[in-house]
Amino acid sequence: MPRIEPRPTNPFPLLHDPAERRFPLSAGQERLWWLRQLDSSHDQYHITGGWRFPAGLDLPALTAALAGLTRRHDILRTGFVLRPDGTTAQEVAGEVEVPVVRAGREWRAAVERAASEPFDLSRPPLLRVVVAELEDGHGLFTALHHIVTDRWSMDVLARDLFELYDAASAGRAPSLPALPVQYGDYARWQRRLLTDDLLRPGLAHWERTLAGYERLEPPTDRPRTGRDDATGASLVVELPEEDTAAMTAVAWRARASPGVVVTAALVAALSAFSGQDDVVIGAIISDRPRPELQDLIGFFVNTVVLRVDVSGRGTTFRELVTRTRDAWLAADAHQDVPFERIVGAVRAGSEERRNPIFDVVVNHAGDRTALAEAPGAPEWWYPELPVTARFDLSLTTQTAGGRLRATFVYRPALFDGTTIAALAERYVRLLARGAAEPDRPLRELDLAGRPAAAPVAADPAPRATVVELVEAQAVRRPRETAVTGTAGELAGEKLSYGELNRLANRLARHLVARGVGRGRVVAVCLEQTTDRFAVLLAIAKCGAAYFPIDPGFPPGRLRFMLSDAGAALTIVSPSLAHRVPADAAPLLVLGDPDLAGYDTGNPPPAARPGDLAYLISTSGSTGAPKSVAVPHSALSRLVAGAPRYLDIGPGTTFLQAGPLTFDVSVLEWTPLAHGGRVVVTGTGALLEDLEAVVRDHGVTTLKLVSPQLDLLAERDLRKLSGLRQLVVGGDVVSPRSFLAARELLPGCRVTASYGPTECTVLATVFDGGFRDGRVPIGHPIPYTRLYLLDRDLRPVQDGMRGEIYLAGDGLARGYHGRPGLTAQAFLPDPYGPPGSRMYRTGDVGRRLPGGAVDFLGRADRQVKIRGYRIETSEVEHALLRHGATSAVVVRAELDTGPALVAYVVTDGSGDVAALRDRLRATLPAYMIPDHLVRIPRVPLTRNNKVDRASLPPVAPPRPGAAAPPGEGSGTAAPPGNGLEANVAEAWSRVLGRPLAAGEDFFDHGGHSLLVPRATAAVRRLLGREVPLRLMTRHRTPAAYAAALLTESLPGLDAGLLLERRTWHSRTLGGDRRVDLFVPDGEAEVTRTLVVLDGSDFVDVMRLPAIVARLAGDRRVPEAAAIFLSPADWSSRRRELLDDAYPDLLADELLPVLRDRLGDRWRPGRAVAVGASLGAVAAVRAALRRPDGFEGAIALSGPLSEHRLGPAASAPARLFLYASREEADIMLDDGLDLVEAVKRTGEELAARGHVVRCEYGDGGHTYAAWESVLPEAVSWALREDRARDVR
Template structure:
């Protein structure tokens, strides 16, 4: 078959590769390479003749590619000389020749091809010795595939054997060529013909989820395709076990291995809906079997893994899915993407992000395609990498008589090498688990090696230290008072007390409490402003054997009533003018009581397990819940710990409200270690007043909430120059501001402190150092002393390092539970499954999503309830916030999801505290460059400051509602105004055949796809005279965004730009009107 100038359409597979080539025309990531070791004498002239004959008989090897009117075509050249490069390594030392040959092959593999000029193959003969050669053939994937490589090696061998003996070619002439197949595919595979298959795939992929692999690095807005690979081998006994399981279920080894890979992805992603791509040979007609060319199609294998199936049950589902996919394999993957129109994202491959390939000899016509022996090939495991990755992750498997070899190719944009090393280890362990226990639920199959399990369970939780775990707070305070009675214990606006004076005062008050009937285990309310009376009273309460209950007089009366009703305090201590709404509960007023003269501490009968205080926190039902904390919980926090050193001579600031557990660290950290507690003035001081207080008092140890930390670093960093240890936490810290502290306060140790109230202030801490990696997230660190941290999956199994799971906390800091709520206590405080039976040890379930880094430090990912699903994508709001905080003008950021879950009005709202409010537009442009389109908030709202909860965290419920003041994803139709906007909209209307296109319309939402994008690119590049790239069109998918990009680059005004632009728009409008009339006429003819 011939056409004018031998131009032919591209096959669907070729069209996709052409599109990818346009995105990265200088990238070699679709170069394929094979090598043929030749242990014989080679006649180079004969070898060159063989290559020439190969090029003559296969037209695809002398084909080049162009765009004509924006449409890609392939052109078969009448003749094409393909030179065979020759490299002689005989002068290289024998021990270095193999490495030199690999280096030569690698350099050739990394050289890109020019698809418009050709040739698209580069043969090289490398001479290692007189009778030892290596033939290396590098080709572009657009003209070959794995099956083709087998044809090439076979035909080269047959032709050389004949030519070297002076014989003619033994190969029969080919009845058809690849271009004939491409033309036939375009003519025959219309949607009418493939409608049933399209229906199958629509149903099969309805509501699918993108795979959310946990990555080490933030996903770039557009991939670089830089990659690497690692290798491993699964022993034959394991493979035989898998084969037997497959045979019993009527499945193939391919199906069993695919099922295992899907299980691995499920365990890594925490999803029960897994989509994986796999290639299929697509040569189900005998006349195409001997052809060289790119025939491979890609099938999308979806697995639904909900309901805890066993592996055997899952394999049955995979078998049915695979057979259905094979029966509907004729639909080109490119047409599937075009018709399903998944949410387009230039950072991800459409429909799937991981690929699974099995090589097991010659591929069957209707079965999976063999893994390319050329990519990366056996030599890859020697450590040579071509440096490319087409997908996030590809698993190549090859079967031989030793077992199964695995090559994992991965994007280095996303993954660190040690992450993939662990993943391969988990793959090996999983296969062994499946082979031995196919009837175990897949969620229970072990992934961890014994060494890794020991690391997670023991090594990273070896935090036990010697500390006075059986002592009470009162006993330890008395020890400090006896050791240094004249040292200053408290200092504030209302005076100064030494340790001796404070001890005598608290003893008298404790005796008075006992006289009022307060017993061990009772609860005593305390409603006092920040000051010496407040601290002395709470010390007296614990010395009396009771637990203090902080009550805030500014709290809404109904909430106060609820707290007092739940706790049933024996009495409430306050003072005149301070009781507020607590006054109606009849508090005892300190300024109206007579204390006993005896200043010796009473015998309280308390021990380390006695209740020390009750703190009420917000509950999900809206009702406060009281957390019960023991003496041991507090002592473990502040004595002999490993995250912060506190000693006599230190000065700590008491600033946190008593009803929040940061005050526990401040007060007891000072008093149990002989430090001075500087009490900040009552009320909420300004940043300037707080900075002056810190500097005046010479504070050396300071705790700040994340939001206050950010504000102080921005406005009052100079006042912190004496601080020796600065702890911040309670929310996500800004890496940029942390780095600023480390740079400008070299004498200060900065510590990120993490811990829920239920585990007594801190459970993990991360001490930061100058130059340390703090992005994309500042780690929350390792377990503090006498604390255990477990990252568990939904089955309460240990999550591997790097895999996101829920954090469970054990150790001496775990509180007793919730006051008067045994049901909630049983839900959140569970028996420790890793402790000896009947040990009584418990874990607190935090609800926080975290993961271990390779160094054992934890990264906080977000709350389980801060994860949203939007337009089919699962989004962690913390990821977006982390990127927003990276902008140099953003002080702090917060993202929420607005609208009904799953509803059409569901969208993301981003809030930012900025240097200047008008920087909101710069922030949007930054986010469009850094994030996939679906993760960019629909609306960005600048704030002067965030509303805060009383504990200093961002109050998400108090954020202002969206008033539509910034860009909206679903804004009303906006008419293009500028000439560039009108021109872009006119081109879109023409190519998309739309009546109108608005400023904020998204190209892909209007039905655009990759092939139409090429036409858009071709037209706009000519009309604007602008060096637009295909990536630009992906990154700026609305008229407004693309026009801004063109205008800001300042390069427009080409042959049809500038003064001629209105004429171009008018001409386009005329053509659109003509197209509309033609379509109307065709509809009329069909109707008649």
């Protein structure tokens, strides 16, 4: 057993201080307090308890007992407050009254209300009582906030309350153990331990333990949304007595508690459920580290993280118990590190709607306190209440009557009851079997007792080759059209079955003469013309395989492909001949050889079922291209089963719009084998002509891949009317397009299909209804088996995530000339006929109720960012649901670290920012792409797959950028603002490390308990209330600053219009953001405020609101305002003090407004407004450019430090302000800031300027400036000035 350091003891004395009324919160309380701040509308952290009083309740005695109880336990008189500095405190009140509701017989509503109504945590007592009249006697129901109690405490509460009650009704003195300390004493004692120095080793432990951990992601039945839903449901299962005894024995032998064993079984079940080896869950433990705490009511619960490694093929249950025990011991030893600190240390973020680090918790309440069973204790009463789920899933176990009782509480918003029932069943099975046979490998335990995989009905596919089938059609319907479309070298626009067969026979004979035969490969490079089927059929008739090559490939690559495939010949359309190298295989140019002399009768059959019918090159995302080799038997399987799901018989016309190199073209064999028609024609890369082709050729059956459908849906699907079936392939089919097709094409069957080339084009089809906005891939087609297997190749249960394996007659032979690669992808099939193989797709899916398979993503396209496993297809699905036409999500390595990038195509009106907002409503924040990049079209490979390599790179974020870069369709984001810089600085101070404007607070050591402090810093900055919640939604200083601004927008009077532009200065260079506020309407504008430094010294939206209000009150005339931000906040100081700055304002900036206002602009001069250094610049503008500025408002400026203007200039009106607290700001010239303002004011007045100096309170803050602005503005803008001259 590894040596695990014991938990360090708290070296400080635990003492009671009777004088103290204010205490810090304990670490656990702080966490609960925080959770409450996130959502005050409801609260799932209530603890309830009820007791029966068969003999009835003596109400006066109860009142006395409750009063005694609150006197005895300080915590019941305690309220929780947030102090101005962002710290929290609990304050003990002198006396409180417990609210008691006498509900009578109609008590249910009162009990429910008591249990669910949120408490105001600042107002004690956090306890309420309902007295109910039951059938027999009374019921007493109590509800408390968890922050003052826990389960154990409820037993204490019951004991104390009843002793007090008994004593009161009997008129005697109560007899209860003395309480040497109170909860506040405990909290302070605990906090003393929580200094950085003392915590360091513990934090280091957690960082080590959780390094590279993977978040447990059990497959949910419904996608996770951004909505909060604490509605819970529960399910109880019991372990028989015998198994419970065996389980206890295993625990004893492993020197572990039964709680460890029940946890180990949960870990095993979760590992199987999620397919993850690295299982991280939470565990709830009761923590009363000192005997003095035993009799207290209070929150003594701790949550620890358990990380258990389940890997290893042969891991036994006993081994897992040992690993779980070690995880428990280590967690227990380091439990003093508050959970939030761990979250901060491992940068697990603070997911507003998701618990950090884990979503599943275990709580073994095996050792119930003895108080509950004490003689004379009243009987518990459990009125039925709605279940609340604090976690996605929790397991509470308890042993009662020799049997283990396991209660699963889950969120029905995420999981179906059947899913949890299956999990619970699996859990009990693992526990029972593990206890019985602890030395068997877990995998076997898990499998044992499960119904064996259904035996496969190996109904072999018919083996007639396409050659035989087409020849038969040529006999049966010689004159019926087989192929129509663009005329080629050998055939016109129409080719009957007879003509097709005869042409193919001649060509086949020519090929045989050139040495083509069984086992050979013939490359083809053909135009989309009608004769291509004669060519393919001819090759097949020789017994050879055709191998389409793409004329667009570079010659070197074509040469490699041809020699790699061992092509005997390349048949090429004349127009493409120059593209194909002739040195790798001889060329046969269509139309060149004269075929007229060859016999038109069928040549002797050559191809056997095992012979290859074709090769298809798959580019593969990495490495050299490989060719999938498909035998006739596999093609026969496709063709034979097709009529059961494709409308391709006689009288139908089939079209697929892809090139021959794309394996969907193989589907064209199915109509030919069944007497239908095929259209072969080029429809343009973007299917420009598709609608016309469908109409002109009477296409009935159209096969598209999902991006193609999206393209058509963008236009008008109704133009495809006349279709009888539309088949859409691809793993993620846009539900919007799919539903649009169903709606706009009445009478047309719309089918989704899925299948890798390795399984001969198709593996599954789907045409049913679907839910949750996802189109499933459906059911296997005939002669095809689909398995969903876990990493040990064992079937997963329905609903569980598994890797998709395909088996049956459709399997390819393998990768041509790549035995190793083939062996790795085509594995022995344990569930098929002896000796058969199955293909590992690398796709992940699960079986839905009803049997259809839902595609969940690529096993290799699952990305991991900040501990979260993200299924990129999940995000793609969500983007499609929210209005993106197409979407591709990838993980990108940016300079700032790994990021999730979504490339989206939207129709014209689509706004990327709005899309992001909608995503927020349905996806958890960690799944929201860091970058949303609008692209005109998803780049496709030649095979119509998404070409991830061609997606544009994301521009690295500019430091201080306001909006996430890459948004807004390519235009540069406007320069950032000073508020951002200030927020970043405030947060950096709280974090103790620098945080850039674009960096996520929670990814850089921030955690929720730092949020109150970080928010308090911002509140001080702004001088107004800011909700704590804002930070969890806007996690970077840039986003937060932006949110602060928009948040204050509603206060803006509707009379002002805001225009935001980016403006380039000729004088100083650089792009600047300019916010123009212009009065609405046609009225003349005679006054203008030019606000320097943009929002650096005031909420940008506030000043316009002030101006608008003053104008509304007719205290000032209609005024416009211009906010100018510096080009770069880091060089702001240099810029503001630049000698050219006043000229820039007068010569460049004012004309911007003049241009905007046109006729409304009345020649008038502006007032410059600035704070701090901006104040210096504002005064300079007024003194140096009196032609542009009539005055200035200068707030808290270090005016005496700088040369302001020429000794003599036209008189200006100057409003100078300083806060009295700024007397402690010393300037370089030895004056303090207040003196500087005073002295400068005197000097300027002496030079003939109109000066008003004002002094206020509030320091060098936004708040102080904001409070003086109304007066300053109305003075500066007022028309009647004479009175003000002093």
